[in-house]
């Protein structure tokens with residue numbers, strides 16, 4: 001559809017999970033129908049296509065806990081009304097360490113679940129009856145308990161998670177956590193926006209002028225069309241800064257490339273009912289002396305011979321009757337340039353596999369012989385320094401940002417869309433919404449508190 005000469009109430013730049021969610025909640029909460037979603041790519045095909053599609057309400061700060069809790073509630077609403085088209089499951093997140101008394105992790109739990117910690121955190125030590133812990137019996141989200149089970153009893157851990165190495169001493173089992181299909185969520189939202197009268201315009205926004213309403217220039221093939229919009233939303237994912245620049249603004253975000261590998265687990269190394277598992281302990285990888293010497297020689301790979309912080313993910317992927325597994329490790333901390341070629345590292349599959357073997361020794365069967373057809377991919381975590389999102393007004397009146405969703409944009413899309421729609425329409429955003437907007441940088445106390453946290457919740 002040509003947008004030439006058209007005029008909309010809201011133009012949303014970017015049709016990833018976030019732009020779609022903003023448009024969806026504008027329709028759903030405020031009945032806005034004159035919406036244009038603008039994107040040169042297929043909807044959901046950039047960062048949103050790379051998501052591990054996991055969700056959790058575990059964060060080291062109560063604002064992020066409340067925000068993701070709200071998002072999970074909204075996802076549940078969609079799951080309920082769509083016959084679970086978004087494939088929501090809830091086997092939890094299992095955060096694993098070899099430390100027998102991780103007081104810092106438990107402290108993070110109490111801080112994150114502020115006010116409800118006593119009610120939702122259940123400690124299971126060697127004195128507790130095993131029956132007090134209810135492992136996930138099914139993947140159904142409706143069946144899972146709330147809160148967190150902290151397993152400190154090695155016998156209980158071995159009985160519940162026999163695939164883990166025997167040195168695991170503590171498991172934090174976050175129960176309000178699991179997986180969804182982000183693609184289905186996006187498709188569901190796009191259909192709702194379209195059936196309410198919204199448009200999807202294929203093109204890149206290359207100019208934005210404030211002339212009464214905004215006049216957007218949209219490059220599409222050989223032509224550039226113009227669209228007038230009363231309000232504009234910057235939901236451009238890794239290109240948030242470029243869109244801000246069109247309006248003479250800057251945003252405090254950077255893009256950090258992270259990778260995953262998925263492969264067919266022909267040996268059945270990973271139990272199909274395993275929660276999304278994260279090894280929190282850092283490690284030095286297990287190279288042979290010869291490998292270590294070769295890697296250490298090259299400045300590009302020398303780091304792989306040193307200690308790397310934890311956070312190795314492993315999860316069965318797809319149906320319980322399926323065979324695929326996904327591994328990830330967001331250890332890269334260096335910002336990259338999303339305009340350039342993707343910096344995928346050919347060593348990554350081998351690195352993450354070796355690291356994952358420490359927790360799940362059966363994966364060793366694949367070291368040096370990953371199955372043919374293994375899929376190595378990645379995308380940018382677009383993030384602020386404190387790893388909180390940016391949702392709300394930009395400096396230019398009438399322009400809003402919904403982005404910097406780092407590694408949590410699938411799980412937080414619904415709350416982000418809902419909060420941004422409230423800002424746009426002058427509704428009542430959630431009590432914590434101001435802290436997720438650019439306004440937080442005017443709150444030195446909050447920023448100092450965030451700078452002092454021992455974890456930013458990056459997984």
Ligand SMILES: Cc1cc2nc3c(=O)[nH]c(=O)nc-3n(C[C@H](O)[C@H](O)[C@H](O)COP(=O)(O)OP(=O)(O)OC[C@H]3O[C@@H](n4cnc5c(N)ncnc54)[C@H](O)[C@@H]3O)c2cc1C
Nearest residue numbers: 014016017018047048052053054205237379408409410411
């Ligand atoms: C490897 C990896 C694993 C992840 N795992 C998880 C996970 O398990 N759980 C989770 O919740 N999150 C996860 N995430 C994070 C999640 O994928 C992202 O936060 C989310 O997809 C971001 O969505 P977005 O809409 O902001 O960005 P995108 O999906 O990148 O969409 C932005 C869109 O804006 C468009 N655009 C840009 N500039 C313009 C312009 N000028 N004009 C028009 N359109 C424009 C782009 O074409 C693009 O389609 C992961 C991310 C990565 C990279």
